[in-house]
Amino acid sequence: MLGINCIGILTSGGDAPGMNAAIRAVTRTALYNGFEVKGIYHGYRGLLNGEIETFRTENVSNIIQLGGTILKTARSKEFQTPEGRRQAFENMQREHIDALVVIGGDGSLAGAREFAAEFNFPIVGLPGTIDNDLSGTDTTIGYDTALNTIMEAVDKIRDTAMSHERLFFIEVMGRNAGFLALNGAIATGAEAAIIPEIATEVDQLAELIQNGFRKSKSSSIVLVAESEVTGGAMGLAERVKQEYPEYEVRVTILGHIQRGGSPTAADRILATRMGEAAVDAIIEGQRNVMVGIQDDKLIYVPFSKAIRDDKPINRDLIQTIKMLSI
Template sequence: MQRIAVLTSGGDSSGMNPAIRAVTRKAIYHGIEVIGIKRGYTGFIEGEMSLLNLGSVADIIQRGGTMLFSARSEEFRTPEGRKKAFENVERFGIQGLIVIGGDGSFRGARQFHKEFGLPIIGVPGTIDNDIVGTDYSIGFDTAINTVVDAINKIRDTATSHERTFIVEVMGRDTGFIALTAGLAAGAESILIPEKPFSINDICHKLMQGHKRGKLHSIILVAEGASDSFDVASQIKEKTGFDTKVIILGHLQRGGAPTAYERVIGSCMGAKAVELLRNGEVLKMVGMQAGKIVALDIEDSALKKKPIDMDMYDLANILSI
């Protein structure tokens, strides 16, 4: 193996840069050249790529986002688009590809491998942490800390004014961010798509807390669980409490990667290079049982990653 390529695809997440750095330096260490492809599959199709050297990835480990840029490519979903990309594979002499992204990006990778046989290794990168098979996806720890910091600030105002705040976080189909950040921040209620909820129960808990002297409440809502403004107006109506909504939105993606993010991003990037060197042709790097391992990339498409309901119950018990 003499030359591989790396790209980031889908929504950016903090920690992608440490992973790109690890891919690049680990490969160069083993005498393999690394091509950086820009703008995900878009740059793959359009041949926007260039050689990375040791210095190309200097001073990026502490930066959010992705130095290779990212994009969602419609064209890569077409056979013509993928054919153009393969022409670049031949033109640039690429013998293996590392795709850092989410399950949408991995679908494209599987299809491309099936059609053209190029060895491809996926590295899970999405703040949602919802990729099946791996316990961790790059960007999650940083996102959680950003949400917790935001809630800390909001709590100051919530306490000073004895208010209820609805904080909406990312998670269209899954509640990983809401649940983990909610447990960490001591949110009074957590609404996730995986678990039906009753406004009456929430209001009951709010009012009981109020009776015990609680001066404020934070309700964390995954965007896919409910409409936050609707939840707010129902609470206001049923309890009379002053209730405000704040939507964290794109604030959750960026920011300097946490130490954990940098460690895992580095380990996953290096593992991807190792897998290519070992002759693997279609795998996903992942975390299982606390270790960085190789997983079947097909797995990530088949089912939905289950959320830890014990953690959900614990969050409820502790935020009484």
């Protein structure tokens, strides 16, 4: 097994539901296969500071259902410097960690890629991000839970929207990728989704809404991906209010509730299978790959491909939203 005895594991970047299920799967699969396992707290920062602990099977008991990450996460500026990474690598050596499993989003995997290139040891990544914006994998750990959290929140808002017959702009996460907004709109029967992949003019939006009201729909809900370009839900609402002052417009920014919560079945199963595959990857001698899932099969994706910013959305769904909001 290439002289690998001890696997280190860390979570990095924004936390995502299912990270704990992944930590559990990596830990137990590794232990089952005879490896030693070390948990590294606070992501790369903990690697720098030596916040490292030997993990036994009990360390991951009864965590599969917990949101967040028991390993904590942090952003580390120091790790972005060559000196920082050298320090981190030296700590790894001191702790006899031979391989690393990194659970996180694109920033975290970009860091992993650089780290691995400099010091030539195996890193395997797991896609842990609610945004689903990693390429080479159909879905990411945390995305399904976040989508359901959004759906439940919008269901609640629709109760009140329908009681008052109002227009709601609801902002969801996804600065670079519209998966949450687009699929959230389908799942909630929203009237429109404003996503970074597709430019939307206020006029188009207004027309759509007017059509809705003309058909005497009792409420209209628009899901908006957060964005510095459009100004998000708040920016959009401002422009609609300016041009169409007759609408009673309300804005809700879902914010940090989208990251938390007990993971869904799909996320727990995905995280479990991917965690197992990460250890398999190390056993097989893979390095510097992210575990992905495509057509329900686990695959290995080179980091360079995973962090490419070109994951396509399903554009047919835009038409679906339009048809179904008649």
